[in-house]
Amino acid sequence: MRRMKAIATGALLFMAVVFALATWGEHAGAGAWTSYVAAAAEAGMVGALADWFAVTALFRHPLGLPIPHTAIIPTKKNQLGRSLGDFVGENFLAADVVRSRLKAVGIGQRLGAWLAEPAHADRVTAELATALRGTLTVLRDSDVQAVVGEAITRRAHAQEVAPGLGTMLEKVVADGGHRRVVDLVCVRAADWLDEHRDAVMDAVAGGAPGWTPRFVDRKVGERVYRELLRFVTEMRDMPDHPARGAVDRFLTDFAAELRSDPATRGRVERLKNDLLDRPEVQDLIASAWGAVRAMLVAAAEDEHSQLRRRAREALLSLGRRMSEDDRLQGKVDGWAEGAAGYLVTTYRDEITSLITETVASWDAEHTSRKIEAHIGRDLQFIRINGTVVGALAGLAIHTVARLSGA
Template identity: 75%
Template sequence: MERTDSDTAADAARTPVTDATSTGRLAAAGFAYGAADEERRRAVRRMKTLATGMLLAVALVYVLAKWAGSAGAGGWTGFVAAAAEAGMVGALADWFAVTALFKRPMGLPIPHTAIIPTKKDQLGQSLGDFVGENFLSGEVVRRRLHSVGVGRRLGGWLAEPKNADRVTAEVSTALRGALTVLRDSDVQAVVGEAITRRADAQEIAPGLGGLLERIVAEGGHTRVVDLVVARAHDWLVEHGDSVMTAVSGGAPGWTPRFVDRKVGDRVYKELLRFVTEMRDMPEHPARGAIDRFLRDFADDLQSDPDTRARVERLKAEVLGRSEVQDLIASAWGSVRGMIVAAAEDERSELRLRVRAALLSLGRRLAAEERLQGKVDGWLENAAVYVVTTYQSEITALITDTVAGWDAEHTSKKIEAHIGRDLQFIRINGTVVGALAGLTIYAVSQAFGG
């Protein structure tokens, strides 16, 4: 019985690989023979046995037919011998063709044999070129994505609540993972530097002046004035003795004490009356004075160089204080904690809003063709950019991977996958050859050959 490379693969399967170097080489090449490969090799051996058995069967038939013909059994033996002879030729020819894919038949250096081991690198290069030309061209990718309609399908998928919940959970997990990986010290340093640099680069006085001007024009400051005046009135009512004592204590030592008390009482009453009138009279002159002061100050903040310079110096002093820098840096820790807690809580406002946004996006994508076109265009442009920019790297991955495979094990692996079908070629060759031989012999006999 002839022996092909699939026999060698079968022997290798029956012999356990114990050498660490061989095992490592197989793993590095990406070839790890598992239970599925063992089953494939058993199927290949069964089909090989069947194909070889048919070759032996037609050879035996040929010998018997020739013997019967020489013994005078009749003309039918010629037909049988011709069919058997052609069947042997077909079987041997297909055995040669199948064997030549994986090894040199009978070890002979016949040209164009052992195609897979000797042409492995060329096959890898051809495969890479084929993929690059037929799958990684910009036009092919754009046409394929356009026909799929990713935007419409994505919208329909996201519009399902269970899918929106799934995406929300995945986004939350990814967000928690990213925040966990980031080091607080690094982020705090970046945030602090960014805030400080932004504040240093931008003058704040004109902005503050414009804001104050709008607040005064809209009367927003009156609530603050009302609050201050009301609190001042309450404080004076509660601490009248303290005010009178302070006024009396500031009087000269030579004045009589009853005079000091009279003066203190008078000052307290006048101060209380003034504050009470400010509280109860929206048109009080002091309120108007406050309005004029705030308007003038807002104008100075926007146009007066000295005022603006003072604000900038004050800003620099405030930002330069260590307490402020520590506050800026520690803000990240608080923000991170809130985000992580919200991401973990399924009922948090953050996750509910993300889920609602996904559902809304899904419904819009499913219904609005204009939005679908935008999404499809973005995806197509992104995919085309990737395949056209990195086409050579992607195809090089294929060619380099194939080039790194061991030639012998490549042949064994491929034969384990397609060897069973190749044995059918041998069986078909035997049957078709026998039928062709029988037909040719019958035609030749019919025309007096």
């Protein structure tokens, strides 16, 4: 810019020197041609001075004189900022303009083709894993545990579980799913009785009256033990044992009561609430977040984890569908256009005010110098062009005047 300023000023000085020499030559009788040169140089000086004044008036007062309508940028900076903000808001942040532009871009098809590339899917997966790790790191475990615990407890208190348990139990009994549990109980009971024969007989004998003879108590204990063992063994080995049928009927009746009996449902709800309020249960609910967090962090850090592999496969599949499915592309384009339209409609004033306030916060003199540094070089061409055009115009006018006078 300094070089162009020097050239433009040099052109002005050159015209002044030419004018002085041509005028001297004209008075010295050098010939008629000197008048043409003087006229051209004079008009060139006028053009150069006029354009110097115009260019200078944009950034400062020419010669420091407070001439009206000069130093336009420093004095009109805030107004220019408001005008720039309004211009951007009306011409770039209009909903129809943004929608038409996004529609022409074809976001859905381009995004699908981009995601369908394995390298791009890997990159997105890695970025998502990084974001997940960062989020889990920022979150305080105590805060999340409190929120999770409260949410689970509140939901569990509000949800009645008895009807659901009754429906589930009824289906389990109908499918025979409970029989394995009965088999296990019978096997364990038979094994326990076989291992604790003396303990059972001692317990029976210990409950007998003190006046009965000990051999009688022993006989009674042995009889009770044999009957218990026979009952459990038969129930274990006979799928159609009457006791098994009694268990089926009991569970069926209990399932019906869970679904329809108010008293049973009330007892189940009270039991549920008592369990939820126990400190051990609350600690278990709160500690669940720690386990989930550790699992997610480990999966996010491991490039070969199921989480990252499935995320990558899902991205590739989504990319292929988006690049081939016109309906899906239309949906994505519609979502993007709707989101962009909502943003520019809702927050246009905030965006334009950012421009206005930013320009208003700039120092006037610094702003003027900064703008001049960016566009001043081109403005100096105006001065040079003014000098050249002025000289040519002056020459043409002088020529026409001489010819008219002749």
